[in-house]
Amino acid sequence: MIAELVIFIILGTVAVATGVAVILSKNPVHAVLFLVINFFSVAMFYLVLSAQFVAFLQILVYAGAIMVLFLFVVMLLNLTGAIESVQDKLPAQKWVGLALGIALLLEAGVVTAAGVFRQVPAAPPPSPNFGTSAPVGVKLFFDYLLPFEVTSVLLLIAIVGSIVLARRRTY
Amino acid sequence: MLVQYLPFLVLFIVAVAFAGGAMVLSRLLGPKRPSATKLEPYESGMVPIGGTRGRFPIRFYLVALLFILFDIEIIFLYPWAVIFLEAGAARVFLFFEILVFLGVITVGYVYIWRKGALDWE
Amino acid sequence: MPEILVFLLIKLILVIVIFALWMTMVPLLIWLERKVIADIQVRLGPNRVGPFGLLQPIADAIKLIMKEDITPALVDKWVYGLAPAMLMVPAFLAIAVIPIGGVVTIGERSFALQIMGLYRGPGLFVPELDAGILLVLALSSLGVYGVVLSGWSSANKYSLLGGMRSSAQMLSYELPLGVALVGPLLLAGTLRLNGVVEAQADYGIWFIVPQLVAFAIFLMSGTAEINRSPFDLPEAEQELIGGYHTEYSSFRFAMFFMAEYVNMVTISAVAATFFLGGYRLFFNDIVWLQPVWFVLKLMAFLYLFIWVRGTLPRVRYDQLMKLGWKVFLPVALGNLLVTGLVIAFSPANTILVMSIVGALLGIATFFGLSYAIVYGLRRRRPESERRVVEPTRAGVSE
Numbered sequence: 001m002i003a004e005l006v007i008f009i010i011l012g013t014v015a016v017a018t019g020v021a022v023i024l025s026k027n028p029v030h031a032v033l034f035l036v037i038n039f040f041s042v043a044m045f046y047l048v049l050s051a052q053f054v055a056f057l058q059i060l061v062y063a064g065a066i067m068v069l070f071l072f073v074v075m076l077l078n079l080t081g082a083i084e085s086v087q088d089k090l091p092a093q094k095w096v097g098l099a100l101g102i103a104l105l106l107e108a109g110v111v112t113a114a115g116v117f118r119q120v121p122a123a124p125p126p127s128p129n130f131g132t133s134a135p136v137g138v139k140l141f142f143d144y145l146l147p148f149e150v151t152s153v154l155l156l157i158a159i160v161g162s163i164v165l166a167r168r169r170t171y
Numbered sequence: 172m173l174v175q176y177l178p179f180l181v182l183f184i185v186a187v188a189f190a191g192g193a194m195v196l197s198r199l200l201g202p203k204r205p206s207a208t209k210l211e212p213y214e215s216g217m218v219p220i221g222g223t224r225g226r227f228p229i230r231f232y233l234v235a236l237l238f239i240l241f242d243i244e245i246i247f248l249y250p251w252a253v254i255f256l257e258a259g260a261a262r263v264f265l266f267f268e269i270l271v272f273l274g275v276i277t278v279g280y281v282y283i284w285r286k287g288a289l290d291w292e
Numbered sequence: 293m294p295e296i297l298v299f300l301l302i303k304l305i306l307v308i309v310i311f312a313l314w315m316t317m318v319p320l321l322i323w324l325e326r327k328v329i330a331d332i333q334v335r336l337g338p339n340r341v342g343p344f345g346l347l348q349p350i351a352d353a354i355k356l357i358m359k360e361d362i363t364p365a366l367v368d369k370w371v372y373g374l375a376p377a378m379l380m381v382p383a384f385l386a387i388a389v390i391p392i393g394g395v396v397t398i399g400e401r402s403f404a405l406q407i408m409g410l411y412r413g414p415g416l417f418v419p420e421l422d423a424g425i426l427l428v429l430a431l432s433s434l435g436v437y438g439v440v441l442s443g444w445s446s447a448n449k450y451s452l453l454g455g456m457r458s459s460a461q462m463l464s465y466e467l468p469l470g471v472a473l474v475g476p477l478l479l480a481g482t483l484r485l486n487g488v489v490e491a492q493a494d495y496g497i498w499f500i501v502p503q504l505v506a507f508a509i510f511l512m513s514g515t516a517e518i519n520r521s522p523f524d525l526p527e528a529e530q531e532l533i534g535g536y537h538t539e540y541s542s543f544r545f546a547m548f549f550m551a552e553y554v555n556m557v558t559i560s561a562v563a564a565t566f567f568l569g570g571y572r573l574f575f576n577d578i579v580w581l582q583p584v585w586f587v588l589k590l591m592a593f594l595y596l597f598i599w600v601r602g603t604l605p606r607v608r609y610d611q612l613m614k615l616g617w618k619v620f621l622p623v624a625l626g627n628l629l630v631t632g633l634v635i636a637f638s639p640a641n642t643i644l645v646m647s648i649v650g651a652l653l654g655i656a657t658f659f660g661l662s663y664a665i666v667y668g669l670r671r672r673r674p675e676s677e678r679r680v681v682e683p684t685r686a687g688v689s690e
Binding site: 174175177178179181182183185186187189190191193194196197198200201202203204205210211212227230231234235238241242245246248249252253254255256257262263265266269270273280284289290291 | 296299300303304306307308311356357358359360361362363364365366373376377380381384385387388407408416418419421425426446447448449456460463464466467470471474477478479480481482483539542543544547609610613614617618621622625628629632633635636637
């Protein structure tokens with residue numbers, strides 16, 4: 001229990017720190033790399049929650065595929081110099097965001113202090129193979145059959161969309 | 172069962188220590204004699220012309236985009252493969268399930284093929 | 293001593309042993325590669341340092357570590373410095389799930405010869421990592437960062453071009469690589485590498501027979517994935533100077549090559565595990581000898597990689613991309629569907645039916661692929677660009 005708390009605090013610190021670093025990095029490529037580290041810490045959260053299979057998917061899909069595309073785009077648009085010359089069109093949003101952020105933090109603090117989470121009963125310990133590939137497969141291919149098949153339509157739409165976006169003259 | 176991942180952490184530390192140690196060692200052992208020519212981008216002895224970070228054909232983005240989509244498709248195959256052998260009578264059902272899934276994606280695959288997105292000329 | 297410490301101690305020893313195995317394979321492989329390529333080209337190869345030139349890789353490593361580590365003026369210092377490590381660390385981490393032997397029992401404890409493997413002691417049971425092969429795939433997709441970032445951070449247009457080419461190639465070939473592995477997994481019914489090996493022992497046949505097509509696709513895609521010849525486009529010297537590592541020098545330069553060789557050993561290890569029965573022989577043998585069989589199978593694949601490099605000319609980039617997307621990916625998916633079909637519908641003795649179907653399918657694919665590679669992948673110019681003069685002999689039409 002103590003060990004899990006320590007791991008949670010370490011991971012939480014890493015996640016928040018890299019999240020802040022993403023926003024504050026002047027160089028967009030650095031921001032992408034911080035986001036990758038952030039995704040790793042999220043994957044480790046899944047591991048702590050015994051969701052092993054999801055954790056590996058998180059790394060495989062987010063860190064291994066989606067962030068590579070981000071990196072390609074950011075890298076090749078070569079924005080490094082351009083960022084500083086961009087004018088903030090909504091100067092108010094910074095302050096509104098700050099106010100809302102503080103409000104959220106206060107709310108979370110109040111809710112935690114009020115002890116709302118203490119009333120949640122502790123979950124029974126998961127079975128040994130919980131979160132591994134086989135139970136995930138059974139859930140996915142028997143219980144959630146329709147969402148799974150609809151995913152293929154979603155992917156199809158995305159494939160068509162990517163071609164439409166990339167189209168020039170020839171294709 | 173977080174104990175399970177401890178060996179991986181050990182391996183990670185060993186790998187990082189090896190990579191980091193080797194880089195630090197070569198920093199310490201190697202000479203340091205920088206000169207203006209040495210620090211220029213290397214283009215086989217020619218003086219570099221133009222910018223160093225140009226823009227790139229859209230094809231590279233397209234490959235990365237399509238990779239994400241097909242990668243997600245493939246990941247669905249893994250849990251399917253794990254439960255397939257043990258499924259008994261449900262195998263036929265599972266088979267047609269994945270056939271429909273792959274069938275829909277194949278429509279997209281044929282589409283990108285016909286649109287020429289897979290040709291690099 | 294509490295059980296958890298015993299567990300950690302045993303795992304630490306395993307990490308050191310397996311890491312050391314890979315670290316001895318790398319210089320050995322470099323030496324072997326130079327010797328074999330030299331033989332193919334009727335040269336002598338390294339023969340000065342140590343017996344048969346065996347110490348040459350070590351001499352090279354010492355030389356490289358003593359060289360000046362240049363950081364060019366325009367580079368992004370942080371990313372430039374870290375990129376070689378980003379390539380090398382994932383390469384090393386993939387060894388965590390490779391089983392080099394079966395389960396050994398010492399007294400009341402038993403454990404697998406695998407870093408993330410099974411451990412059973414008094415009061416502590418740790419199962420093998422369930423998502424084993426996914427870890428290998430995830431780490432190989434992370435290798436893209438090292439390639440693309442070393443190209444980008446170098447502030448050199450040839451490095452960038454090499455990095456982009458290489459990363460697009462790695463992404464494209466990850467797909468057939470991933471699909472090809474699903475075929476054997478269907479027969480094994482698990483993602484654990486140890487389970488795949490034991491499944492082959494239970495069936496009494498190596499998966500290379502029922503999954504001949506998957507084997508061929510895996511091997512070729514794997515070659516492309518680790519940027520080996522004949523798919524070593526990022527290092528096409530005539531076009532790109534050195535590719536994404538043009539600007540690197542000293543040991544950071546060596547790290548790119550080390551990562552490449554480590555990846556080569558790992559791909560060979562995965563191939564041996566999935567298709568050649570891993571550490572098992574056909575009969576039950578002594579567990580402590582199993583690493584020997586494993587290393588022998590590994591060496592066979594490594595030799596094959598070297599042989600291919602000495603024999604085949606480099607593929608052109610547009611052909612390479614076409615081959616991955618238009619040939620390997622659909623063929624791998626077809627193999628997967630045939631395997632599923634056989635398992636779902638075969639009345640009895642699935643593995644026998646699958647072996648016959650698989651072998652026939654393999655032969656058919658061999659001829660089909662040869663045809664596709666020789667005729668189908670040639671670049672067809674549009675009519676307007678074609679040369680007016682018609683070729684006089686068949687086979688030289690372009």
